[in-house]
Amino acid sequence: MITAAHLKAALHDGGEIALLDVREHGQYGWSHLFYAVPLPYSRLELDIERLVPNKAARVVVYDDGLSTVAARAAARARAIGYRNVLVLDGGVAAWAAAGYELFAGVNVVSKTFGEVVEHELDTPSISAEELQAALARGEDLVVVDGRPVDEYRKMNIPGAICCPNGELVHRIRSIAPDPKTRIVVNCAGRTRSIIGAQTLRDVGVPNPVVALRNGTQGWRLAGFDLEHGSDRLYPASVDGNDEAADWLVGFAAVNGITFISPEVAGAWLRDASRTTYLLDVRTPEEYELHHAPGAQHAPGGQLIQASDQWLGVRNARVVLTCDTGIRSAVVANWLKRMGWDVAVLEGGRSGWGRIGASGLGHEEAAGRLPALVVLRPAEIAAMQADGGAPVALIDLRPGMAFRKGHVEGARWAIRPRLAAAVADLAADARIVLIAADPRIARCAAIDLAGLGRKVAGLATADAAGWTAAGFDMVATPDEPSEADCIDFLFFVHDRHDGNLEAARRYLAWETGLLAKLDDRERAGFAIIGAGHDVKEGNA
Structure with a gap:
């Protein structure tokens, strides 16, 4: 165990430390520590070696302080080979009780960083109303959407060209070859607009560059419509790199x-x-x-x-x-x-060929997960009719997917709460796990084995296959309940789907991040000047 005070000190002592929130996505997104990295227990073995490749690193895991999830996650991490794993005593409740801040949302460190950048570098921005007026006047400008292609295709500012922020410097001359063309960088909210615009300013692009304040959400809040399904992507070829x-x-x-x-x-x-x-x-x-x-x-x-x-x-x-x-x-x-x-x-x-073998196995734990027999729906129907032990269908898909449609009679479950989900089953019940990702079922099988339960096999969630085998598919809009659906973050989840009040709440949340930082968290960023010194022996 580690106390909240000792963890706070460890986070700022300059040494390596992995702070892992092992609760599910919805729980994490509702309230978590600033430096916490989300690693849901339901997929711990799938991601821990990628996130924490050195098994000698300090690792601290935590939950809400009221469950055994952190203890189980620590045990699994040790079984995989991690040698320095501690549990935050009392979880998030103890952290808050010690007077430390908790944060809602996801990617909080990066989004807070964006707010710090705008505050310290005074990154110029343009409002949705100002941009719409400039477009209506036919001004010489280009709107560049700094998000990934899939996000851009969902919705975009009319006429915008997709060029993810990491590609901007590499490709901007092909997009805006005339140095007099004003470049407006947008995202869905704030951070990527700010970072994209400031990137172009930092590298000395001759064009005037601004961020679109509040992104596509600000555009909708101003009463303007978005485009959907656009395909104006960054150019495949790159111009102007002769002097690169x-x-x-x-x-x-x-x-x-x-x-x-x-x-x-x-x-x-x-x-x-x-x-x-x-x-x-x-x-x-x-x-x-x-x-x-x-x-x-x-x-x-x-x-x-x-x-x-x-x-x-x-x-x-x-x-x-x-x-x-x-x-x-x-x-x-x-x-x-x-x-x-x-x-x-x-x-x-x-x-690349001179790097040599890394010695790191990012998927070793996933490769050691228990194998499961894959069952077709027709085979499961035969099991139900064979007069043997009862067959229990446990659906491990995301809670919101279960709500939309599942096999009638299946019960929804998630790894941290498997014990409760199977508590009333017969001792000899044959459990069939339904999963969109077979690896999730293989992780769950570890815990079921620890409960003394028999997993008969794994089935896919293909509705057509189940229907063809005689099973009925049903929807349950309220099951699992919002309280039970711990893998889904309900906080402003529909801000991009027409809920303008959710968009207002999201933007208020993001602009409020900077004020929540304490002095040590704020000192972790170095926006202006030489930045952090490279520690002796690191270079």
């Missing part, structure tokens, strides 16, 4: 960006005394075509926006790679400002 090498040297020198050789990167990855991440910041298509051995894909814009999806160990080393170094250097500059010990891999893709 010279620019990269200058940008790195001005901003103190560290470059390391592939050999050094390999040594870092094999160094058991430290945690090192190797992240490829290019587009998904580029990564799938070819990438460095052991590198995880982390699109640059999203790595800044949602660092906790990739970086689970505070004060770890981060090595970024791309093809030319441009995208890596731009993202590295932002991570450095966020407080990360970050370096760029020299030589781009030409050096």
